[in-house]
Amino acid sequence: xxxxVKILLLIAYFVAIFLVSNFWGFAVAGxxxxxxxxxxxxxxxxxxxSVKSILFLVLFTVILNLFFYSGEYKVIYWQVGDxxxxxxxxVIFSAFMALRLTMLxxxxxxxxxxxxxxxxxxxxxxLLSPLKVIKFPVHELALIMSIALRFIPTLADExxxxxxxxxxxxxxxxxxxxxxxxKAMIPILIPLLVSSFRRAEELGDAMxxxxxxxxxxxxxxxxxxxxxxxxxxxxxxAVVIFLIVYFNKIFVGII
Amino acid sequence: MRIICKDLSFSxxxxxxxxxxxxxxxxxxIEEGEFFGIIGHTGSGKSTFxxxxxxxxxxQSGELLxxxxxxxxxNKQYKKNLKALRSKVGMVFQYPEYQxxxxxxxxxxxxxxxxxxxxxxxxxxxxxxxxxxxxxxxxYYQIKDKSPFDLSGGQKRRVAIAGVLVTDPEILxxxxxxxxxDPVGKKELMDLLxxxxxxxxxxxIVSHDMDEVCENCSRIAIMQGGKVVKVGKPSExxxxxxxxxxxxxxxxxxxxxxxxxxxxIDCKLESDDFIEEIVKKYKERNGR
Numbered sequence: 001x002x003x004x005v006k007i008l009l010l011i012a013y014f015v016a017i018f019l020v021s022n023f024w025g026f027a028v029a030g031x032x033x034x035x036x037x038x039x040x041x042x043x044x045x046x047x048x049x050s051v052k053s054i055l056f057l058v059l060f061t062v063i064l065n066l067f068f069y070s071g072e073y074k075v076i077y078w079q080v081g082d083x084x085x086x087x088x089x090x091v092i093f094s095a096f097m098a099l100r101l102t103m104l105x106x107x108x109x110x111x112x113x114x115x116x117x118x119x120x121x122x123x124x125x126x127l128l129s130p131l132k133v134i135k136f137p138v139h140e141l142a143l144i145m146s147i148a149l150r151f152i153p154t155l156a157d158e159x160x161x162x163x164x165x166x167x168x169x170x171x172x173x174x175x176x177x178x179x180x181x182x183k184a185m186i187p188i189l190i191p192l193l194v195s196s197f198r199r200a201e202e203l204g205d206a207m208x209x210x211x212x213x214x215x216x217x218x219x220x221x222x223x224x225x226x227x228x229x230x231x232x233x234x235x236x237x238a239v240v241i242f243l244i245v246y247f248n249k250i251f252v253g254i255i
Numbered sequence: 256m257r258i259i260c261k262d263l264s265f266s267x268x269x270x271x272x273x274x275x276x277x278x279x280x281x282x283x284x285i286e287e288g289e290f291f292g293i294i295g296h297t298g299s300g301k302s303t304f305x306x307x308x309x310x311x312x313x314x315q316s317g318e319l320l321x322x323x324x325x326x327x328x329x330n331k332q333y334k335k336n337l338k339a340l341r342s343k344v345g346m347v348f349q350y351p352e353y354q355x356x357x358x359x360x361x362x363x364x365x366x367x368x369x370x371x372x373x374x375x376x377x378x379x380x381x382x383x384x385x386x387x388x389x390x391x392x393x394x395y396y397q398i399k400d401k402s403p404f405d406l407s408g409g410q411k412r413r414v415a416i417a418g419v420l421v422t423d424p425e426i427l428x429x430x431x432x433x434x435x436x437d438p439v440g441k442k443e444l445m446d447l448l449x450x451x452x453x454x455x456x457x458x459x460i461v462s463h464d465m466d467e468v469c470e471n472c473s474r475i476a477i478m479q480g481g482k483v484v485k486v487g488k489p490s491e492x493x494x495x496x497x498x499x500x501x502x503x504x505x506x507x508x509x510x511x512x513x514x515x516x517x518x519x520i521d522c523k524l525e526s527d528d529f530i531e532e533i534v535k536k537y538k539e540r541n542g543r
Binding site: 158161162164165166167168169170171172186187188190191194195 | 306309311338341342344345346348351353354355356357366367370371404418419422
């Protein structure tokens, strides 16, 4: 699929998720994302892994909403003081939040799992290209993004190595209070900063040496083309949004 | 301090099925006072092995004794011993100049010292830092207050090495110590290692430069695919090609070439005695 279409559809999907106001809507959106994951032939485990990584956030919001949600309610299950209470609406609202977050993450992980960083930045560049009219440096922005993505593993390796070297010199990063630990980070952060400046300079020189001159007259290795899959996916997302809005209308109330 | 290593295996993804092993059943004993070389090409496990010596990676299976320290993580003393172990085993990583961080050379060199021996007085620290900086061949008074980032590449590396030598380790481990140095710098660094070794200390270098290892080390281990394939003196190890990715040192190649021409040279493969032996052979032949 075209990465531009994927990005736009993801945004549409996000909007759809926020439009949902009852469980029928979630059922539609959930069925859609599960189908999409299956059709994309993405290993389900990797999607679950990214959901797992926000599990803490989900739990956190659920617990907060469970106790502090202050909408209209019919039944109070449990109450301490004036503000802390579990009501029927707070239970439903926190379930909504959990579903929303999980589905958002499932959608975005589907995008990142099926799209290479290069495709992604190319897509963003192409989508933002109308901004060129107001002299917004679209190409440069895309370049910055792809360089940043490219250097994440390199910097991770570098960090690992510096930590090893300072540990070998008796650096202690695992004990002590927050202040002590923050101070212990200095011997890691400074070499890391220095080496990223060095790398940036080297990269700039290498690009100059290969006559890089920005976006002007630059062609692409991979041309982006909209194919039949993109059309099908767009239609599907449109149907999903329609159904959600429709269900919002006919099932008034939460369930 | 003696290093005894038995059946050491290590994998970076131990939970994975059919995982690739960075080290596989490595058994090796390094005696006190040796100048030991570990060679092998990229991915042969040499870096992983030396990181074990400093407990920078936890022991997965096998045994590892460094002096009196047992590096078994189940050992109750393990956590307590870590600092003492690391003060005894000095580790210089590849491109050590990238680990410099402090405002002045003095502070950077003193970093390890202050970590390992917080009880030292300022005077004692000064004394030790001065000793270490002079040991690596730099002028203490000229350099101590400079920022490490203002130094030249060679000076930075020396300062970084001084930062390890300052704690007076019993074992010095160096990963590719001469990478990126010019020939003079290489020679000076090797001389430094030899003079450091004189106090009956162990020096372990990791390298893929056969000539460098052959010339300097008293014993060598060749690693390949996480295994130690050969251990011994240079003359024992460098008889034939252990691996098509490695090349024999120049001296060994010359020796083998001469052998095919019918000239047997009996030497220990250290360049000086090789030359002496050739001169001797030559005189013998002409005398006849």
